[in-house]
Amino acid sequence: MESPILLFRAEGGIDREAEGHYRDLSGIGNTAGPHTHDFFEFFLITSGSVCHWINGKKEQLDEGSLVFMRPQDVHFYEKLPGKDFRLINLSYYSKTVMELFAYLGDGFPQDAFLFAPYPASVRLSQQDKLLLQRRMEKLYRIPQHDKRWFRTELRSLLSEVYVSHMMPNVVAKPDERPPWFVQLCLQIKNPACFHEGIAAMLSLSGKSHAHLCRVFQQWEQLTPLQYLNRVKLQYAENLLLCSDWSVLDISLEAGFHNLGYFYKSFKALYGHTPLQYRRIHQSAF
Structure with a gap:
């Protein structure tokens, strides 16, 4: 019997004033079964490897894998033999992400992100992974009551991930070099x-x-x-x-x-x- 697909709602886990949520998950035991959500999120595999089921497709994610999930995506994690993993996850209200898309203008390939069969993903170099991981972990040190600072850092990270890592992957032009x-x-x-x-x-x-x-x-x-x-x-x-x-x-x-x-x-x-x-x-x- 297949597991039911859970629906996670932004109102249940994302502070409306902060507009986002930080989670650091270590081990397959701390992840949910098949689920979808009404918000955007991106996650970075900071160590280890895991099997990721996404929209019915199975893929292995290793250290440095960066994936940006859309509200319609259905996914869950499955343990690989003898391996475990750690990831950092940032969740955002859909309104926040769509405002970024609008700000980037008509030249931004919005449909490529929203309507592709699978979410955008990229494998970062060790250097890029380390820099992004440190930027994400910095959120954990922001006092919980300082929601304006937290919101600003979250928006900054959202822009950075899309512009520096996701856009080049989605709109990459054919390499014309020999x-x-x-x-x-x-x-x-x-x-x-x-x-x-x-x-x-x-x-x-x-x-x-x-x-x-x-x-x-x-x-x-x-x-x-x-x-x-x-x-x-x-x-x-x-x-x-x-x-x-x-x-x-x-x-x-x-x-x-x-x-x-x-x-x-x-x-x-x-x-x-x-x-x-x-x-x-x-x-x-």
Whole structure:
């Protein structure tokens, strides 16, 4: 016998003045069975993995999965053998979300979000997942009586998730770059590859240096070396935010053997020295 589908109503769990609700759920035992609701919500898998049934379709969600649920969606979670998970969920009155859609204007692909067979979802990078998780967890530290502050933070997060993560996924344009070039850009992000430098680019692509220069200029407006340095700096940025390694160790791990050059390059891209950047972003959380 199938489980009945529960209907959760905004009035029963979302503070009207705050316009939203924060929940941190650890373990499959803290989740509900098949259900729908009359409000929007998005959730982030912060650790582990789980089977997610959504509108009759089964999918595995892993750490970094971000899903935005609509009122009409029916879903529930099912434990995977030997695994469990944690998620953070933010719920919003439908009125709040629709006001955001209206503000974004006619160019916003509203129908793609509202009427697609399945809700919009995306798998975040470890860095993006960590930053969003910290932003979401910050809500828990807001005093419960300060509903105006809570509402502002909730709206800010709603806008951020849609504009930064969901819209690019829904309205993504076909990648017109040559397939070999797309593959090269993915492969060169592997530390084993970018440590080898331009030689790895030539070996992986099978192209001449002159041809690489023309293609990188066409699609990235960078030389191969400039692109390579940007990849290494992005890798270093992630280590600054996600580890307690020293700047020297991060510089070496990212493939910069001249500390002065690393400092100069990092500041040129991010506007701060590595230590300043780490202090600014860690103090934000």
